[in-house]
Amino acid sequence: MALHEILIWPNPKLLEVSKPVNEINDDTRQLLNDLLETMYANDGVGLAAPQIGIHQRVLVVDIHSPDAERPSGEEPIRMINPEFLSREGELTWDEGCLSVPGESGEVTRASKVHLRYFDENGDECEIEAEGLTAVALQHEIDHLDGKLFVDYISSMKRARIRRRMKKRIQEKEKDT
Secondary structure (H helix, E strand, C coil), X not given: CCCCCCCCCCCHHHHCXXXXXXXXXXXXXXXXXXXXXXXXXXXXXXXXXXXXXXXXXXXXXXXXXXXXXXXXXXXXXXXXXXXXXXXXXXXXXXXXECCEEEEEEEEEECCEEEEEEECCCCCEXXXXXXXXXXXXXXXXXXXXXXXXXXXXXXXXXXXXXXXXXXHHHHHHXXXX
């Protein structure tokens, strides 16, 4: 497994639409493992491949910390080529993002989702989720489509966050 650097918005690579995975192989499984490791190292609950500069429709979600006790049988979610089958209800959540560190904004999304995807073995799966898991899945699938939570907030707040992120990127570049 390898830790990857997470791209910081407004990096234009975050706005690209990801391509479907045509073949699930060892590279795909390694990408899923790398995403999980990078997500855990940065205290996230989800991470999509575009956030590390890889434009494939691959993401991971885990609303539990890696060392927390989990409900029986619940594992981190590893998704390849996810697609929504249905969305219902409404839920507003104060979302953050590993690509917009230290910032958050209220986003209204579906409260319950039903998705189809492929797992790391190439098996077609379906999942129904609600609450934080539903929010996280929608948030990560947005990344696959080149969207971020800042696209849902007011233009004034988005502009303030953009300035802070650009400053953060400049400071990071000075340090390296």
